[in-house]
Amino acid sequence: LQTNVQLGRSLANRVPALHRLHWIGGSAVKLEGGAEFVVLQPRSGSVVARCASATRAQIAAAIETARDAQPEWAERTWLARGEVLRKAAQLIREHLEPLAVAECEDNGKPIYEARMDVASCAETFDFYAGVGASLARPHYPLDSSHFVYTRREPIGVVGCVGAWNYPLQTCSWTTAPALAAGNAVVYKPSPLSPLTARLLAEILQEAGLPNGVYNVVQGEGETGAVLVESPRINKVSFIGSIMTGKTIVQACAARSIKHVTLELGDKSSLIILEDADVDSAVAGAMIANFFSQGQVCSNAIKVLVHRSIVDAFTARLVAKTAAMKVGDPLDESTKVGAVISKEHRAKVKAYIDGAVAEGARLLYGGREVTVAGLEGGFYLEPAILTDIREDMTVCKEEIFGSVLLVIPFDEVEEALRMANGTDMGLAVGVFTKNMSKAHKLAARLHAGNIYVNTYNDVSPFVPFGGYGQSGFGRENGLAALEHYTQLKSVFISTDENLQNPFQ
Numbered sequence: 001l002q003t004n005v006q007l008g009r010s011l012a013n014r015v016p017a018l019h020r021l022h023w024i025g026g027s028a029v030k031l032e033g034g035a036e037f038v039v040l041q042p043r044s045g046s047v048v049a050r051c052a053s054a055t056r057a058q059i060a061a062a063i064e065t066a067r068d069a070q071p072e073w074a075e076r077t078w079l080a081r082g083e084v085l086r087k088a089a090q091l092i093r094e095h096l097e098p099l100a101v102a103e104c105e106d107n108g109k110p111i112y113e114a115r116m117d118v119a120s121c122a123e124t125f126d127f128y129a130g131v132g133a134s135l136a137r138p139h140y141p142l143d144s145s146h147f148v149y150t151r152r153e154p155i156g157v158v159g160c161v162g163a164w165n166y167p168l169q170t171c172s173w174t175t176a177p178a179l180a181a182g183n184a185v186v187y188k189p190s191p192l193s194p195l196t197a198r199l200l201a202e203i204l205q206e207a208g209l210p211n212g213v214y215n216v217v218q219g220e221g222e223t224g225a226v227l228v229e230s231p232r233i234n235k236v237s238f239i240g241s242i243m244t245g246k247t248i249v250q251a252c253a254a255r256s257i258k259h260v261t262l263e264l265g266d267k268s269s270l271i272i273l274e275d276a277d278v279d280s281a282v283a284g285a286m287i288a289n290f291f292s293q294g295q296v297c298s299n300a301i302k303v304l305v306h307r308s309i310v311d312a313f314t315a316r317l318v319a320k321t322a323a324m325k326v327g328d329p330l331d332e333s334t335k336v337g338a339v340i341s342k343e344h345r346a347k348v349k350a351y352i353d354g355a356v357a358e359g360a361r362l363l364y365g366g367r368e369v370t371v372a373g374l375e376g377g378f379y380l381e382p383a384i385l386t387d388i389r390e391d392m393t394v395c396k397e398e399i400f401g402s403v404l405l406v407i408p409f410d411e412v413e414e415a416l417r418m419a420n421g422t423d424m425g426l427a428v429g430v431f432t433k434n435m436s437k438a439h440k441l442a443a444r445l446h447a448g449n450i451y452v453n454t455y456n457d458v459s460p461f462v463p464f465g466g467y468g469q470s471g472f473g474r475e476n477g478l479a480a481l482e483h484y485t486q487l488k489s490v491f492i493s494t495d496e497n498l499q500n501p502f503q
């Protein structure tokens with residue numbers, strides 16, 4: 001109880017953590033010598049910390065720390081490791097509020113969303129705490145005296161590189177299965193939201209994770225590049241953009257051969273058929289576009305609506321979007337918080353303005369907003385555009401912001417072609433009352449996640465990942481565990497005298 005109180009104080013008072021953002025071998029450390037990056041609060045634009053990136057030598061030392069700690073952790077039973085993960089889940093729930101506030105300040109998302117994210121991290125740790133029992137593998141009888149069994153073993157040290165849009169949630173997506181399987185982790189968060197992966201280290205330590213099994217090194221792309229190219233790590237797990245993902249795959253093969261999991265970007269669609277319930281479809285379109293200021297990898301920016309209902313749909317969508325409060329993410333009534341950075345806000349705004357210049361019609365939003373008392377914050381209204389042509393930039397590139405394109409269609413085949421008309425494939429949604437049509441479309445859509453009459457649901461039970469350029473490997477579920485373990489086949493003969501084929 002005593003240490004829990006200390007952990008609570010530590011999480012509530014985040015300032016020390018901000019000044020010792022690296023975590024190596026079970027200790028918070030302030031490193032020196034590397035290029036400095038500045039940590040800003042999106043809600044206010046104010047500087048909250050300056051941090052030196054880990055240097056090549058410091059990253060190498062963190063990897064060696066993880067290598068030293070990993071064998072003892074791997075020796076423990078699945079149940080013993082699960083106990084630590086279950087305790088971590090419990091501590092995350094106990095400290096949900098300070099963690100949510102930290103996420104909200106670090107990332108700019110509304111506090112109600114940050115609470116949902118933190119709660120889902122606890123679920124992820126809980127799921128992987130109990131997963132060992134489901135790994136029973138077959139015994140292969142070859143003949144009366146030969147059989148084979150398989151062992152599922154950890155890979156070793158996993159280097160994780162994270163994105164900024166769901167900092168703690170995506171950290172738990174990689175860390176929980178990696179640790180459950182007996183690996184050690186060196187985690188590099190995005191420099192735009194470096195705090196909560198570091199706070200998780202304190203929780204894991206309090207839960208009983210041995211020192212050195214989970215380490216956090218901070219820095220920008222260069223730090224990530226040094227981590228992933230190191231031949232001393234055995235697997236890389238990356239969540240980020242397609243461009244960086246391509247560089248990472250090359251780096252993973254440059255000095256050694258590593259296992260790689262990539263969760264990348266997308267250009268998703270939501271198909272709303274003529275029989276859909278319009279209010280549900282409006283709710284679905286908003287869920288598919290407006291969480292986390294639209295900075296969601298699976299967001300369905302292309303909302304393809306059957307022409308017979310497009311006017312009713314658009315009118316209700318605009319009214320409901322206009323009613324969303326843009327404001328301080330810490331305010332309970334805020335529905336749209338701050339975009340991650342000034343540069344990212346300018347990028348999203350440029351896509352909106354560019355679309356209008358190319359002939360699109362702005363139905364709502366897209367203006368920068370100044371929030372009283374937080375004048376330096378990065379606020380932008382969600383935007384709804386129509387009169388979209390498929391050759392427009394806004395229809396082709398990932399925007400990663402609250403920009404929703406209403407695109408009418410006449411025939412379902414046309415909608416299918418537009419939804420599949422991308423080389424990415426993380427998610428597609430369908431709204432219809434006709435389940436037969438929904439299942440047929442689900443089979444023909446090219447994406448790793450299909451949502452029917454819902455959107456953007458995730459669960460620790462369910463594999464999540466992409467087709468095509470959206471990446472490979474899966475997060476969540478037993479599928480993720482496959483990517484943090486390697487399979488060993490053990491061939492056994494019960495013959496007392498092995499026949500010699502050479503005699």
Ligand code: NAD
Pocket residue numbers: 161162163164165166170188189190191219220221222223224225226228239240241242243244245247248263264265266296297298398400426466471
């Ligand atoms: P990003 O690719 O710019 O950066 C991601 C991470 O990679 C950061 O930590 C960054 O410092 C690091 N990095 C940059 N260059 C690197 C290099 N050469 N080697 C190693 N690491 C390097 O992406 P971002 O802007 O942080 O995140 C937004 C992108 O992430 C979007 O495209 C979004 O769709 C994607 N994303 C995908 C998922 C998913 O589950 N599929 C989830 C969240 C975000």
